[in-house]
Amino acid sequence: MNLLLGVTGGIAAYKACELTSLAVKAGHAVQVLMTRHATRFVGPLTFEGLSGRPPFVGDDHLAPGRAMSHIDLAKWADVAVVAPLTASTLGRIAAGIADDALTTTLLALPARVPVVLGPAMNTEMWNHPLVRRNLDILREAGRYTVVEPVVKRLACGDFGPGGLAEPAELLAAAERLAGGRGAGGEPA
Numbered sequence: 001m002n003l004l005l006g007v008t009g010g011i012a013a014y015k016a017c018e019l020t021s022l023a024v025k026a027g028h029a030v031q032v033l034m035t036r037h038a039t040r041f042v043g044p045l046t047f048e049g050l051s052g053r054p055p056f057v058g059d060d061h062l063a064p065g066r067a068m069s070h071i072d073l074a075k076w077a078d079v080a081v082v083a084p085l086t087a088s089t090l091g092r093i094a095a096g097i098a099d100d101a102l103t104t105t106l107l108a109l110p111a112r113v114p115v116v117l118g119p120a121m122n123t124e125m126w127n128h129p130l131v132r133r134n135l136d137i138l139r140e141a142g143r144y145t146v147v148e149p150v151v152k153r154l155a156c157g158d159f160g161p162g163g164l165a166e167p168a169e170l171l172a173a174a175e176r177l178a179g180g181r182g183a184g185g186e187p188a
């Protein structure tokens, strides 16, 4: 299957590398889209090495030579996963904001393309009423599946919900929702 992987600026961004590796080994084509802040945690070269495709970073979709790439990518995808999903990007998606390659492509996805969300954040952020509201908005929109974060001792030292779900669980959710599509193809 053709998998769009959105990576945002959370401490669990390194786990998106494992998710990329698992998906490629399973025969899927992976195109990574990173927020600008995600690059503070993991370098685009790591994803290029793992997926064989240079990631889109920040507003790369506006770069010369990449015109309409967000539309082409959206049409290419069988499924999208955003993991880790920060509170900030969750808010942008729930508000319908399209201000970088990731959020613009997500908004351009055809209605048939399911989106798996792997939120990960500090427990207080996870429990914040605005984060709950944004998750509810996306659940009600129909095409988004939230893979709940796990309860653990978080990097910040707090104990509670907020840890990113396991990469294998996120990939299994994507495969299930994509309906068992086989190996991926070339991006447009």
Ligand SMILES: Cc1cc2nc3c(=O)[nH]c(=O)nc-3n(C[C@H](O)[C@H](O)[C@H](O)COP(=O)(O)O)c2cc1C
Pocket: 007, 008, 009, 010, 011, 012, 035, 036, 037, 038, 084, 085, 086, 087, 088, 089, 090, 120, 121, 122, 125
């Ligand atoms: C060390 C560190 C770890 C962070 N981890 C998270 C996180 O796990 N989840 C989260 O929502 N924000 C986290 N943040 C805050 C985000 O990086 C910040 O909100 C950023 O603006 C997110 O941008 P993006 O969603 O566009 O990638 C962290 C910040 C720092 C400095």
